[in-house]
Amino acid sequence: MRSGILLALVAAGFLLAPIASALATDMKDVVQPRETVIASLDGIVMNYLTRDNMKIYKQNSPTQVPFEGGIVPINGRYYFWFNAPTPPNTEQNYTLVIENILTVVNGQRVMVDFTKNFKVAGSVAHYSLNPGVVLAASDFSIYARLNTGIPETIEVDFPSSRQVLLYPGNNRIDFSIASLSGVNTLTINVGSYAVPALIYAPEQQGQSGGNDSSGGGGTDSGAGGSGGTGSGGTGGTGGQGNETGGTGGSGGAGGSGTGNETGSAGGGGGTGGTGTGGQGNGNGGTGGSGTGNETG
Incomplete structure (x- = not known):
């Protein structure tokens, strides 16, 4: 009897596994107010997703919460980002919804909504980024909003290591892709954030080789x-x-x-x-x- 129950549970586990593992994320469960959340959506995604597919709700509520964010495909994997809302109280539970994802469950193509519950708690993050994921084909900028009243210096490691002084409010950080060529998948560290990036850079033009024609016969005759x-x-x-x-x-x-x-x-x-x-x-x-x- 017990063995029969065990077999039934194992079978149920195999049946449920494809559903549970169809889509997943490495997003944190608890974030700070105004923190830039950067995470991946893992699994089979067969349609193109945009910012319009993303929604944030107060947990167990139909009320949508406005936010800055986006979702970008990089090498067959989606990365999304958003700046966490500031709760009216010390903490608040929210639900991120990524709607209308065409995926595969139990061998069948289905349209699903992916949900992730999270909590916003603690002190306000010192600074927020926009965007938190980069897709670029030319020089680009990332805006860092300093959420405190005191200037703060952060480290940036692309295209080379440097220090950037942030002032209260929005700060534009410029990035050049002149040192790159072709398709590049990078992680750009901007202060405490690791920003996934897909950059299409122009191919570097190589120097053309000189054509040396052999000289005529020697000019010196005795x-x-x-x-x-x-x-x-x-x-x-x-x-x-x-x-x-x-x-x-x-x-x-x-x-x-x-x-x-x-x-x-x-x-x-x-x-x-x-x-x-x-x-x-x-x-x-x-x-x-x-x-x-x-x-x-």
Whole structure:
């Protein structure tokens, strides 16, 4: 008999589990007045939710309570935020309702309302944020409302660590996304709050690589050297020294040119060795060849 009851309870547990776990939240049960509540809605959500889906009621009452808030999808998960109301007394129970959520229960697609009861109690939070979840595609701002009469310094860690001095009332904190590229999922710490953020930043343009064309052939071709005794000077492209005459030395071979260049003029022809008044003539040939000729 007892085993039968146990089996029935286990079966009931399995049947109820999908209903109980269809949607859930990590929201706190007790918050401060004016505290920015930031939490996630976990589970299967098949439709797009907006601020219009969110309502706050006094618990067990049809009376709606005005509030600042919003709900944003980030990587397939919804994050919502709202600034807690200030109760008329020291504490007050409220109910958050997220309406008209298309989800799956027991394998069936159903439209449900998600509810979360919470209590507002304690001292007023020092400051509140708006928004508490960020979806941005350009530089953006978060407003921090200081709820006390004394300025207060808070730490902010995006895009880099810095201190921000808050004054009583609204304070705008600006954020640049210049250091980001592509799709970024971040948690931005603003004082005591951890703000979920989804940021679409422009792709960074890489530097274009230089196109190095190889240079032309070297520009230096050997200038024709001075003709040695009885030798022709160095031509641009292998000129050949020729001599006619008695004892004049043989002309030196011309130097080779480099690359696609035109060789320099051939060197002067060598001075006739022992010939009588021999005269060397160097002529730069086309394409850098020089021919040294001398007459003995």
